[in-house]
Amino acid sequence: MTRIEELRSARIQKLERLQKAGLLAYPGILKRTHKVSEVLDEFKGLAVSLEEVTIAGRIKTLREHGGSVFFHIEDGTGQLQAYAKKDRLGEKAYELFLDAFEIGDIVQLRGILFKTKRGEKTLEVADYKMLAKALLPLPEKWHGIQDIEERYRKRYLDLLFNGEIKKKFEMRSKIVAQLRKFLEKEGFIEVETPILQPLYGGAEAQPFTTHLNAFDMKMYLRVAPELYLKRLLVGGFEKVYEIGRVFRNEGVDRFHNPDFSMLEFYWAYADYKDNMKLTERLITSLAKEIFGLAKFTYQGKQVDLKTPWPRVEYTALLKKYANVDYEATSRDALAKQAKEFGITVEQGFPKYQIADEIYKKKVRMNIWEPTFVIHHPVGSIPLAKPLDDDPSKLGTFQLVLAGGWELVKAYTELNDPIAQRKVFQEQESYYKEGMEGAQRLDEDFIEALEYGMPPATGFGMGIDRLAALLTDSHSLREIILFPTMKPKG
Numbered sequence: 001m002t003r004i005e006e007l008r009s010a011r012i013q014k015l016e017r018l019q020k021a022g023l024l025a026y027p028g029i030l031k032r033t034h035k036v037s038e039v040l041d042e043f044k045g046l047a048v049s050l051e052e053v054t055i056a057g058r059i060k061t062l063r064e065h066g067g068s069v070f071f072h073i074e075d076g077t078g079q080l081q082a083y084a085k086k087d088r089l090g091e092k093a094y095e096l097f098l099d100a101f102e103i104g105d106i107v108q109l110r111g112i113l114f115k116t117k118r119g120e121k122t123l124e125v126a127d128y129k130m131l132a133k134a135l136l137p138l139p140e141k142w143h144g145i146q147d148i149e150e151r152y153r154k155r156y157l158d159l160l161f162n163g164e165i166k167k168k169f170e171m172r173s174k175i176v177a178q179l180r181k182f183l184e185k186e187g188f189i190e191v192e193t194p195i196l197q198p199l200y201g202g203a204e205a206q207p208f209t210t211h212l213n214a215f216d217m218k219m220y221l222r223v224a225p226e227l228y229l230k231r232l233l234v235g236g237f238e239k240v241y242e243i244g245r246v247f248r249n250e251g252v253d254r255f256h257n258p259d260f261s262m263l264e265f266y267w268a269y270a271d272y273k274d275n276m277k278l279t280e281r282l283i284t285s286l287a288k289e290i291f292g293l294a295k296f297t298y299q300g301k302q303v304d305l306k307t308p309w310p311r312v313e314y315t316a317l318l319k320k321y322a323n324v325d326y327e328a329t330s331r332d333a334l335a336k337q338a339k340e341f342g343i344t345v346e347q348g349f350p351k352y353q354i355a356d357e358i359y360k361k362k363v364r365m366n367i368w369e370p371t372f373v374i375h376h377p378v379g380s381i382p383l384a385k386p387l388d389d390d391p392s393k394l395g396t397f398q399l400v401l402a403g404g405w406e407l408v409k410a411y412t413e414l415n416d417p418i419a420q421r422k423v424f425q426e427q428e429s430y431y432k433e434g435m436e437g438a439q440r441l442d443e444d445f446i447e448a449l450e451y452g453m454p455p456a457t458g459f460g461m462g463i464d465r466l467a468a469l470l471t472d473s474h475s476l477r478e479i480i481l482f483p484t485m486k487p488k489g
Helices: 003-020 036-043 091-100 144-153 155-161 163-185 226-234 272-291 314-322 331-340 351-366 417-432 443-450 463-470
Strands: 048-064 068-075 078-085 106-115 121-132 209-212 217-221 239-247 259-268 295-298 301-304 311-313 371-374 396-401 405-412 456-462
Touching: 003 091, 036 048, 036 068, 036 078, 036 121, 048 078, 048 121, 078 091, 091 121, 144 155, 155 163, 163 239, 163 259, 163 272, 163 463, 226 239, 226 259, 226 443, 226 456, 259 272, 259 463, 272 295, 272 396, 272 405, 272 456, 272 463, 295 463, 311 314, 314 351, 314 371, 331 351, 405 463, 417 443, 456 463
Parallel strands: 078 121, 311 371
Antiparallel strands: 048 068, 048 106, 068 078, 106 121, 209 217, 239 259, 259 456, 295 301, 371 396, 396 405, 405 456
16 A cells, blocks of 8 residues: 555544544535634734634644644635644544544634734634545645646645745736726627637637537537637627637647637727737736736846837848848748758648748747737738738737747738638648648638628737736746646656
């Protein structure tokens, strides 16, 4: 029997003794009058309080001291010392507490408050109740980065032992709430669109597939909500947004997880330039709400969000950092340059995708201050509209900052159904050549466009990436509660 099995067996024996004494180990009813933080706040400067309180939480420490026990109880708001003694509880109840209660158990305590000689606020226990008997012992030590894989697999233990991690997720919740508050103030309404879709689209990404038994049909987990949100523009909504999970069957690294949270919004009668101004306001207002100023620190370096942010041509950045002249270079010549950079170029890669691989490897890590990378090559974003004065470029931008984080992708939406069909058909040819992430020909979406979609701009932002930046997290895994993990062994 392993050590952990022995400890579990001992705890089950204690559980049985507790039940034999007539106490429930997992009762359905509890009475809590105060959270720990409320007890600490209300006690103030008194040396003793005659008001009885009832608290609940997990035992985190426990030590016996000659007829009494000192222990700490922790709930979601804080930690409080408790004191149980034989002459207050009675010998039978005291001995049962010593015998059956231990670190990790979740309990309810009733008593009055006093201060110890050292001035520590303490609850003198009048009676107790088990709320959830822990059958596995909590780790004696939590080794942080040494156990990083285990932290992600057992996030509940990470949260119990790492207060800083818990604060990150509390901040993440605040970030999402502020995003909603900002967009609603700007006149956007929140909607929900299908996660299960008969045809995936809205991003160049390989999907997850499943099967709907009721209709005996193949279905896909969405890679983006875009095409459904734009159908709503056709239907007369002018400002819509959605926050939800999307799924892409691709690689896993510090910037990517197979499922992640995305904010997308669509804004009728506006273009990508209007969108850049709104994006500046959104991000800076968010930082001010959280930090009190339009700055934050990431990996030891400050990021200044002072606006306006630079607007820099995509092809100019390729030229500056990779010595690639996109317009003057053929597809095959560009592929050769990519191979010189150590980039694998697949047979079906179009020119724009080769350029994007070079951009990811040689360019974006050089960008620290928030920068709008604008005007991607035509074809590279199949749902974006070309510029009126230069059809070789698109009305697009990406917001890049903090050494290569692509936070936002946005553009003026292509609303010409004939042009959109041609782009989809080109993407279909790439798909047939082996480019699994290519956009598919969506006849239903094109039909919607044929009823007329107003000029519009769209915006997509990974909420996990935003949260990682604002909580100074190196990887998305640090800010996703339960990231996708490779099986052990």
